[in-house]
Amino acid sequence: MCGRYSLFAPPETIEARFDATFDFTFEPRYNAAPSQSLPVVTDADADTIQRMKWGLVPSWADDRSDHGYINARAETLAEKRSFAAAYESRRSSTEQSEAGPDTPTAGRCLVPADGFYEWVSGDGGKQPYRVALPDDALFAMAGLYERWEPPQRQTGLGEFGASDDDGGQDEVIETFTIVTTEPNASVRGLHHRMAVILDPDEEETWLTGDTEAVSDLLDPYDGEMRTYPVSTAVNSPANDDPSIIEEIEV
Incomplete structure (x- = not known):
């Protein structure tokens, strides 16, 4: 699985790598976690790096x-x-530019990262490891996203909008998930699953290809990777x- 990851490259480096522009002020993330709003590039607006909630x-x-x-x-x-x-969504670059970013409710996305974490059980408990490309190079994990809108509430007096005491349950939210596959040789000793890491020349296909084309992309990453132990501070x-990303001795 992929339950934590990092993205700490300078924003201009991320923008250049993905040929897209942030629509928010990016701050480095050394310990990105579920439920947080994190950067993604969607099939609906591949020129923009926007935020969606992980989960x-x-x-x-x-x-x-x-x-x-x-x-x-x-x-x-x-x-x-x-x-x-979301998986079966297919949007060409022309469709993306004509529809704009607010049209789709589901689709595919890229999740930028420069590393992720896995935990290995041992006699002293679970030891976290960081997995990254050489030189912490940026990469894209395959993702899916959806927009959730609250059900309309009906009363005898008509429809009403959100209330202020429902814990945010009436807010529209956009969320994403990270696609996982079998582990490669680097990750196999850490976990039985790993995130689908796309080669740069596969990223456009993931966003715009049909399901037959993208199904071939869902295999373990075959490039060089490095793994090393990090502090249990990443647990929180x-x-x-x-x-968080510093190597420790174990």
């Missing part, structure tokens, strides 16, 4: 708190109701600073 809530869910899928298995994307609509999402 996909299907558009058909009655209650946004009932779901929050941080990962989606590559092998069953087309079969699972929670992911099929409250810890988010450069010390």
Whole structure:
């Protein structure tokens, strides 16, 4: 699985790598965690790096708190109701530019990162490891996103909007999940799943290709990776600073 990751490259470096522009003020993340709003590039607006909450809530869910899928298995994307609509989305670059960023309710996205974390059980408890490309190079994880809108409330007097005491349950939210696959040789000793990491020349296909084309992209990453142990400080999402990524001795 992928339950934590990092993205701390300078914003201009991220923009250049993905040929897209932030629509918010980006701050480095050394310990990105579920439920946080994090950068993604969607098939609806590939020129923009926007924020969505990590933990996909299907558009058909009655209650946004009932779901929050941080990962989606590559092998069953087309079969699972929670992911099929987003996975089967296909939008050409022309469709993207004409529709604009606010049109789709589900689709595919890129999740920029420069590393992710896995935990290995041992006699002393679970030891976290960071997994990254050489020189902490940026990469894209395959993702899916959905927009969830609250069900309309009907009364004898008509429809009413959100109330102020429902804990935010009437807010429209946009959420994403990270697609996982079998581990490669670098990750196999740490976990039985890993995020789908796309080669740069596969990223446009993931955003715009049909399901037959993108199904070939969902294999383990075959490039060079490095893994190393890090402090258990990463266990808490409250810890988010450069010390998180420093290698330790175990």
